[in-house]
Amino acid sequence: MSSAAPTAPTTRPPDGPARRNPLPRLLRERVFRRYWSAQTVSYFGDEISTLALPLLAVLVIGAGPAEMGLLTAAALAPNLLFSLLAGAWVDRYPHKRRLMILTDLGRALLLTAVPVAYLLDVLALPQLYVVAFAVGTLAVIFEVARGALFVSLVERRDYVEANTLVNGSRAMSLVAGPSIGGILVQVLTAPIALVADALSYVVSAYFLGRIRPTEPAPARGGGLALGAGLRFLARTPMMRAILLGTTTINLFNFMFAALFVLYATQELRLAPGLLGAVLGAGAVGGLIGAALTGRLVRRFGVGPTLLAGFVLFPAPLLLVPLAGGPTPLVLGMLFAAEFFSAVGVMMLDIVGSSVQTALIPEVLLARVTGARRTVNYGIRPIGALLGGVLGTALGVRPALWIATAGAVAGVLWVLFSPVPHLRGLPERADDQVPTTGRRTEREPGLSPADRGPDV
Numbered sequence: 001m002s003s004a005a006p007t008a009p010t011t012r013p014p015d016g017p018a019r020r021n022p023l024p025r026l027l028r029e030r031v032f033r034r035y036w037s038a039q040t041v042s043y044f045g046d047e048i049s050t051l052a053l054p055l056l057a058v059l060v061i062g063a064g065p066a067e068m069g070l071l072t073a074a075a076l077a078p079n080l081l082f083s084l085l086a087g088a089w090v091d092r093y094p095h096k097r098r099l100m101i102l103t104d105l106g107r108a109l110l111l112t113a114v115p116v117a118y119l120l121d122v123l124a125l126p127q128l129y130v131v132a133f134a135v136g137t138l139a140v141i142f143e144v145a146r147g148a149l150f151v152s153l154v155e156r157r158d159y160v161e162a163n164t165l166v167n168g169s170r171a172m173s174l175v176a177g178p179s180i181g182g183i184l185v186q187v188l189t190a191p192i193a194l195v196a197d198a199l200s201y202v203v204s205a206y207f208l209g210r211i212r213p214t215e216p217a218p219a220r221g222g223g224l225a226l227g228a229g230l231r232f233l234a235r236t237p238m239m240r241a242i243l244l245g246t247t248t249i250n251l252f253n254f255m256f257a258a259l260f261v262l263y264a265t266q267e268l269r270l271a272p273g274l275l276g277a278v279l280g281a282g283a284v285g286g287l288i289g290a291a292l293t294g295r296l297v298r299r300f301g302v303g304p305t306l307l308a309g310f311v312l313f314p315a316p317l318l319l320v321p322l323a324g325g326p327t328p329l330v331l332g333m334l335f336a337a338e339f340f341s342a343v344g345v346m347m348l349d350i351v352g353s354s355v356q357t358a359l360i361p362e363v364l365l366a367r368v369t370g371a372r373r374t375v376n377y378g379i380r381p382i383g384a385l386l387g388g389v390l391g392t393a394l395g396v397r398p399a400l401w402i403a404t405a406g407a408v409a410g411v412l413w414v415l416f417s418p419v420p421h422l423r424g425l426p427e428r429a430d431d432q433v434p435t436t437g438r439r440t441e442r443e444p445g446l447s448p449a450d451r452g453p454d455v
Contacts, residue, residue: 258387
């Protein structure tokens with residue numbers, strides 16, 4: 001075989017021009033990609049257990065309405081009971097990432113115990129209550145530690161982009177997770193389907209174990225300083241406005257949630273399967289909202305986008321008590337309500353999380369997160385109870401009108417605050433708090449200039 005003569009070098013490879021990497025910029029960085037992967041797999045696992053655990057209680061153990069209420073309360077109670085304490089403790093614990101790994105593994109063990117008890121024929125409702133409460137407690141610790149790890153991995157100017165990627169995964173899990181959970185429950189039974197969620201926590205722990213960020217220094221001083229997070233929220237105008245706005249939305253939104261299924265199945269006469277299909281299709285709006293939020297921030301600014309999220313999340317739900325007429329029209333109105341509300345909640349979550357992370361001093365991150373969860377999550381069961389009371393006293397449709405209109409009013413807290421005037425992310429509220437570096441492992445060749453412009 002004769003060899004070809006050497007040729008002069010060309011400006012493009014033989015197979016054509018170099019292709020652009022389709023991955024978002026942050027996902028091309030190894031450390032953030034592992035953090036994002038841990039969050040993504042955990043979100044999908046959560047959606048599986050959200051369906052599998054109640055089905056297990058109903059189909060296997062025969063739980064009634066009262067028992068289901070207790071199961072739901074057991075899962076939610078740790079947010080109200082422990083968020084403040086967990087935040088104070090986590091701020092003083094130097095290894096937040098390690099704590100998150102331990103809580104992931106703990107939740108995997110707790111969920112694995114359920115199918116084991118089922119196979120041994122010793123599963124009972126008290127065990128489910130204990131598992132729900134313990135998993136909820138570990139979730140509180142995980143979440144208050146996550147904020148501190150986030151600022152160790154992400155540059156301040158990338159908060160919106162990073163939150164967009166994480167919330168995009170959450171939106172995808174809301175669309176696909178229930179379907180995957182339903183298939184697993186049908187094929188494997190509800191107890192065995194919980195193994196998939198347990199495995200998701202193991203995978204999350206694995207990815208978190210593969211990163212080595214420089215974490216913020218632990219808070220100093222005597223005692224836990226339980227009131228520090230609450231005092232920060234109270235004295236910081238933007239934090240106070242956002243918290244009051246989201247808490248108002250949650251109060252009325254959980255009034256709405258307590259009555260929605262009853263209203264849709266009894267007054268609108270929709271079959272459960274048809275209702276689930278329409279709402280699942282509408283949840284695609286979350287994916288679109290996650291994709292659009294970064295562009296809206298760059299076009300209109302942080303404050304106007306956040307303000308729009310406060311309106312767009314609750315306002316479309318006014319279509320629900322308005323729904324009536326032929327079944328196709330009712331389904332269209334419910335789809336529109338779910339679709340545009342899902343767009344709004346992504347805008348609200350992505351930009352709201354970014355603004356609050358930018359404002360909170362690093363040494364207070366866990367304490368402020370714990371204080372926020374105490375208020376914002378603690379109001380949810382109160383809203384559900386209030387919804388039941390109003391639905392009984394006034395009727396379901398009038399109670400839904402009150403719930404949806406009240407949720408829209410939450411924007412007033414933010415409208416008359418400094419938030420609408422924000423163009424970019426705000427400066428930290430306490431400039432006297434010493435900053436810590438956010439130097440992390442990076443892919444070779446990446447420099448700060450490669451990370452793109454400020455949001």
